[in-house]
Structures are given as structure tokens and as C-alpha cells.
Amino acid sequence: MNINQYLLSIFQDSLKKINISSDIDIQFDIPRNKEHGDLSTNLAMKLSKELKRSPQDIAQNIVASLNYDKTYIDRIDIAGGFINIKFSQQYYIQQLTNIIAQKKNYGRSNKYSGKSVNVEYVSANPTGLLHLGHGRNAAIGDTLANLYDWTGWKVTREYYFNNAGNQMNNLTKSIYSRYMQILKDENFPFPEDGYHGEYVKTIAEELIKIHKSNLAEGSKNDLAIIKKFGEEWCFDKIKHTLSRMKIKQDVFYNEDSLYKDGKIDTLLNDLESKGLSYKKDGAVWLKFSQLGLENDRVIVKSTGEPTYRLPDIAYHKEKLLRGDDLVVDIFGADHIATIPDVLAGVRAIGLDNNRIKVIIHQFVTLMENGEQVKMSKRTGKSYTLDELLDDVGEDVVRFFLIMRGVNTHLEFDLSLAREQSDKNPVFYLQYAHARICSIFDKLAMQTIDSSKVDLSLLVEQNEINLIKQLILFPEILLSAMQKSEPHIVCEYLREVAAAFHIFYHDCRIIGTEEKLMNARLILSNATKVVLYNGLSILGVTSPQKM
RNA sequence: GCGCCGGUAGCUCAGCUGGAUAGAGCAUCAGCCUUCUAAGCUGAGGGCCACUGGUUCGAAUCCAGUCCGGCGUGCCA
Numbered sequence: 185m186n187i188n189q190y191l192l193s194i195f196q197d198s199l200k201k202i203n204i205s206s207d208i209d210i211q212f213d214i215p216r217n218k219e220h221g222d223l224s225t226n227l228a229m230k231l232s233k234e235l236k237r238s239p240q241d242i243a244q245n246i247v248a249s250l251n252y253d254k255t256y257i258d259r260i261d262i263a264g265g266f267i268n269i270k271f272s273q274q275y276y277i278q279q280l281t282n283i284i285a286q287k288k289n290y291g292r293s294n295k296y297s298g299k300s301v302n303v304e305y306v307s308a309n310p311t312g313l314l315h316l317g318h319g320r321n322a323a324i325g326d327t328l329a330n331l332y333d334w335t336g337w338k339v340t341r342e343y344y345f346n347n348a349g350n351q352m353n354n355l356t357k358s359i360y361s362r363y364m365q366i367l368k369d370e371n372f373p374f375p376e377d378g379y380h381g382e383y384v385k386t387i388a389e390e391l392i393k394i395h396k397s398n399l400a401e402g403s404k405n406d407l408a409i410i411k412k413f414g415e416e417w418c419f420d421k422i423k424h425t426l427s428r429m430k431i432k433q434d435v436f437y438n439e440d441s442l443y444k445d446g447k448i449d450t451l452l453n454d455l456e457s458k459g460l461s462y463k464k465d466g467a468v469w470l471k472f473s474q475l476g477l478e479n480d481r482v483i484v485k486s487t488g489e490p491t492y493r494l495p496d497i498a499y500h501k502e503k504l505l506r507g508d509d510l511v512v513d514i515f516g517a518d519h520i521a522t523i524p525d526v527l528a529g530v531r532a533i534g535l536d537n538n539r540i541k542v543i544i545h546q547f548v549t550l551m552e553n554g555e556q557v558k559m560s561k562r563t564g565k566s567y568t569l570d571e572l573l574d575d576v577g578e579d580v581v582r583f584f585l586i587m588r589g590v591n592t593h594l595e596f597d598l599s600l601a602r603e604q605s606d607k608n609p610v611f612y613l614q615y616a617h618a619r620i621c622s623i624f625d626k627l628a629m630q631t632i633d634s635s636k637v638d639l640s641l642l643v644e645q646n647e648i649n650l651i652k653q654l655i656l657f658p659e660i661l662l663s664a665m666q667k668s669e670p671h672i673v674c675e676y677l678r679e680v681a682a683a684f685h686i687f688y689h690d691c692r693i694i695g696t697e698e699k700l701m702n703a704r705l706i707l708s709n710a711t712k713v714v715l716y717n718g719l720s721i722l723g724v725t726s727p728q729k730m
Numbered sequence: 731g732c733g734c735c736g737g738u739a740g741c742u743c744a745g746c747u748g749g750a751u752a753g754a755g756c757a758u759c760a761g762c763c764u765u766c767u768a769a770g771c772u773g774a775g776g777g778c779c780a781c782u783g784g785u786u787c788g789a790a791u792c793c794a795g796u797c798c799g800g801c802g803u804g805c806c807a
């Protein structure tokens with residue numbers, strides 16, 4: 185039974201009975217102060233103005249004609265203008281049984297079943313290694329995809345890449361230069377905007393192992409070999425890093441296929457025939473000014489190469505035509521400018537851009553001993569995601585990268601992350617899980633059959649508080665998904681862990697009277713289920729021991 | 731200049747579809763282990779919610795303006 189729906193229906197009945205017809209939205213909130221009950225509504229205060237009566241008066245009227253099931257609702261009373269609702273112990277026990285019954289599926293909902301979503305994230309070109317920014321993108325994208333999955337969506341995880349453009353040529357030239365520097369002449373010129381990272385030297389060294397000096401001439405064919413080698417090398421590393429992050433994407437979409445399949449040409453023709461493009465200074469311009477934007481922009485350069493806008497629009501067209509109900513992009517704040525262009529472009533060719541949802545996340549700054557660690561693309565000095573994973577571990581990385589709202593700048597505190605101690609927030613959650621496992625370990629039990637246990641023995645405030653936390657889980661996942669804010673799950677799990685630690689501290693399990701022990705074991709097991717499921721959504725492991 | 735994001739405790743951040751006394755972690759201080767993991771628990775101090783005005787019975791939350799910080803504003807992606 186869904187308690188919110190039930191409450192909604194009895195309140196609507198009550199309003200009908202006392203002849204208040206209003207399309208007012210009835211909302212139930214969890215009061216900050218626990219003494220105010222488990223849920224409260226400000227309905228009476230909202231109606232006050234419309235009805236020109238005092239909130240207290242209206243509230244009394246509503247409550248007097250409320251007809252509710254006393255087995256689940258203990259009482260409903262009035263405080264100021266608020267109507268406060270308190271659930272019965274039996275309600276909590278029934279919910280607890282439900283958690284145990286659903287186990288690994290507890291938290292899943294079917295609210296969005298039948299809908300499908302494509303989530304595109306990471307999408308780094310194979311021109312280098314993943315760094316911290318990609319890490320945040322990856323963690324947010326993957327966690328969101330998990331949240332879509334848990335709320336009923338059919339999910340496709342996608343990675344979009346370009347192995348053909350300027351950037352790739354630049355990498356090729358950079359590798360070639362390092363190759364020549366090692367083999368022939370240490371002063372061999374390095375491309376002006378080349379990739380300075382150490383990894384380029386590594387690629388060159390590995391290239392030499394295989395091809396010796398056979399590529400020294402730098403012919404078109406030689407460069408093609410270098411390009412392919414570089415691309416594969418980078419992709420291997422990227423995929424390896426992602427697998428460490430527990431990320432596996434379903435589709436790797438190559439931008440080049442947009443050209444090969446003629447989708448770019450089709451789009452160009454389409455735009456031209458609609459009179460939305462024109463030639464000027466040897467370039468093709470798109471009339472964004474007719475699409476509600478400020479300025480027209482170049483979509484094909486005078487060199488004949490398209491700018492990023494054209495393939496981006498074609499790619500989104502392609503994704504929309506696949507028929508998913510929702511197409512989600514995860515972008516860093518530096519990509520903000522492309523979004524209006526793509527949306528306008530897609531709308532221009534008659535597609536519904538409301539199906540595109542763009543999540544923008546702000547940057548990550550790496551802090552060490554209270555100082556910012558500077559990164560530089562120019563000198564190649566950077567801290568790669570792989571190095572970070574080596575340094576602090578997979579669980580810490582995944583957790584730290586989503587524990588803040590996507591709109592906030594994320595300060596990644598290396599010193600804190602490295603610390604294997606109580607200061608580190610991930611361990612707080614994992615520790616709660618490990619503690620529960622150790623109880624069952626001690627008793628040499630795997631789990632416990634709830635059907636034979638009298639859960640009505642759970643009457644302590646700390647026990648009820650813990651149950652209250654646990655039953656929020658499905659709603660939390662829905663809310664995190666709807667708001668596209670994975671950090672909501674982090675906050676929630678911290679509260680679950682806190683409620684458990686308090687319970688654990690105050691309520692002994694082993695050594696108490698057997699019936700009570702069994703009831704508490706059920707509660708512990710339910711906590712374990714929530715922690716495990718929640719952490720797995722975040723891509724974090726739940727250790728048995730710590 | 732314009733656009734997007736942010737400004738809440740010493741630090742890092744929740745809270746932002748308006749509600750009751752503004753929260754958490756870290757840091758500081760004071761307590762709790764002969765019984766299930768002290769990576770835990772209990773308590774204390776710490777706030778002009780950037781500023782000004784407006785809307786409202788009620789504003790950290792909504793609106794307008796101002797100030798500060800980040801990102802963007804390419805025939806780069």
C-alpha cells in the first residue's frame with residue numbers, strides 16, 4: 185500500500201464531505217521536528233485565503249470528517265494551521281516485512297515502466313587519458329542511469345566519440361614527433377598545439393617496439409598507422425579506467441558513422457531546402473537568428489570541414505529517431521554553449537527537443553593539504569582518473585564524485601579521500617554494512633526467516649526511527665531520478681547508516697531475549713538490504729568486513 | 731557587455747515546487763569500550779542564510795536590483 189496515495193484519497197473524501205471544492209494540490213511533508221508527527225500538511229493554511237476562514241477552523245473541519253484506518257494511522261491532529269499525521273507501529277512493521285520480502289529488489293518501482301531512456305556520458309575522444317572532470321561526468325552519468333533503471337525505465341548507456349577530426353590529427357602529429365625525437369633527433373619539432381602529456385611518449389615507445397623505425401618517413405600511410413595505434417591505445421586505457429569505475433556502456437557511437445551513413449549530408453540538404461542555411465565567406469552558416477537565438481553560426485567551415493555543431497545536431501537527430509522517450513546528455517560546464525545550438529537545430533528539422541534533457545555539472549577542483557592542485561593541458565601536467573583510483577580506491581572515487589549537487593563546484597579533497605578513517609564519509613556507510621554482516625557472522629547465520637518472528641517487539645524509539653528511514657528508500661530513488669541529483673542518495677544513505685549506528689549502540693542484539701533478538705535481526709537485515717542496494721546504485725561496494 | 735552556475739557555521743556542503751526552533755560532516759571542547767567491529771555513540775560551543783528592496787498570514791527558498799567567485803560567449807570540441 186502506498187501511504188501517500190491513501191492519505192490523499194481520505195483527505196479528498198473529507199474535503200468533499202464538508203463541501204470544499206478546490207483543485208488545490210494536497211502535499212504531505214516530513215516535519216523537521218519529529219514531535220510534529222510523521223507527516224504533515226499545510227492544506228488548511230493554503231485554503232485559508234480562498235475560503236476566507238481561519239486555518240485552524242478549516243483544519244478542525246477537515247480532521248473531524250476524516251475517515252481513516254486506525255490499524256495504520258495512530259492519530260491525526262492539529263497544531264497551528266498544520267494537520268499532523270502519526271503512523272501506527274503496525275504500519276511500520278508491515279513496511280519492514282515488505283523490505284525483507286523484496287530484498288535485492290527493494291527500492292525498485294515501476295512508475296516509469298514502459299518508458300525508455302538513452303543516457304550519454306563520458307564521451308571523451310580517444311586522444312588521451314581520462315582525468316578528474318571525466319570522472320565526475322562518468323560517476324554522475326552512470327548513477328543516473330542506475331536510477332532510471334531502478335525507477336522502471338529501460339536504459340541504454342551510450343558513449344559518443346570522434347576519431348576523425350582535428351584533435352585526432354593533432355594526437356597523431358604529437359605521437360609522430362615524440363617517435364622521431366626518440367629515434368632520430370631529440371630536437372625534432374613538436375606541433376604547436378600538440379598533446380604534451382607523458383602518455384604520448386609512452387605511445388611512441390610502444391610504437392617503436394612494434395614498428396621499429398619503419399614509420400620515420402611520416403608518409404600518409406605511416407601517419408594512418410600511427411593514428412590507429414594511438415586511438416586504440418587510448419581507448420584501451422579509457423575502457424580500463426571505466427571498468428575500474430564499474431562502468432560498462434552499451435553503445436559506442438562513432439561520429440564518423442554519421443558521415444559514412446550520409447546522415448550529415450541529409451541534414452545539410454534538409455537545412456538548405458528549408459532555407460535555414462546560406463553560404464558566406466566560403467562557409468555554410470545556419471540561420472540560428474531565425475530559430476530564436478542571437479547569432480547565425482558556421483556549420484561548415486570554408487575548408488569544407490564541419491564545425492562541431494553539424495555532427496552534434498545530426499547525432500541528436502539520430503538519437504531522437506531511435507524512439508526513446510528521453511535522451512539524456514551529461515556535460516561539463518564548459519560545454520554549455522553548444523546546448524542551445526543543438527536544441528535549436530533539432531527543432532529546426534521538425535523534431536521534439538523536449539525529449540532531450542541536458543545535465544550540466546560544474547567543475548572539480550582537486551585539493552591537497554588545503555591547496556589547489558593545478559592542472560594544465562598545456563604542459564600535460566594533470567592528475568589522471570587512473571592515478572586517482574590508484575591513490576584513493578574505486579569506492580572513494582565514485583562516492584566523492586557524486587556526493588555534491590551537480591550544480592556545485594566539487595572540491596575533491598585528496599587528503600581526506602586518502603584517509604582510511606572515520607573522517608571519510610564512504611566508510612561510515614560501509615562500516616554500518618560490515619557491522620551488520622559481522623552480527624550474522626557471529627551467530628553463524630546467513631539470514632533469518634521473518635515469518636516466524638514477532639516484529640511487534642520493536643517498540644524502542646531508535647528501532648522505529650530506523651524503520652522510518654528504511655521505508656523512504658523507494659521515494660528517495662524516485663526523487664533523485666526526477667531531480668537528476670544523484671547526491672540525494674548519498675545524503676539519504678548517510679542518514680540510514682546514522683540511524684543504524686544509533687540503534688546498534690542502544691539496542692543489543694546478541695545476548696538479549698531470543699524473540700527480541702530475532703526481531704532486531706530482521707531490522708538489521710532490512711538495513712543491510714537498503715545499504716547494499718543503495719551503495720550498488722552509487723557503484724560502491726558493500727564490504728562484509730572492514 | 732551578454733548567458734549559465736554558485737555565495738548558508740572556522741572549512742566542505744545539504745536544505746531552494748514558500749511553512750513550525752536553519753541542518754550534516756570535518757575541525758574545536760567535554761564524555762562513553764571486562765558483552766554484537768570505538769571506522770561507532772552522547773553532549774557543548776559555533777549563523778545578519780552575500781547585500782538591498784519587493785510579494786506573502788509566513789521568505790534561506792519566489793521576484794527585482796547590487797556586489798563577489800567559476801564557466802562560457804570561435805570558421806576549437
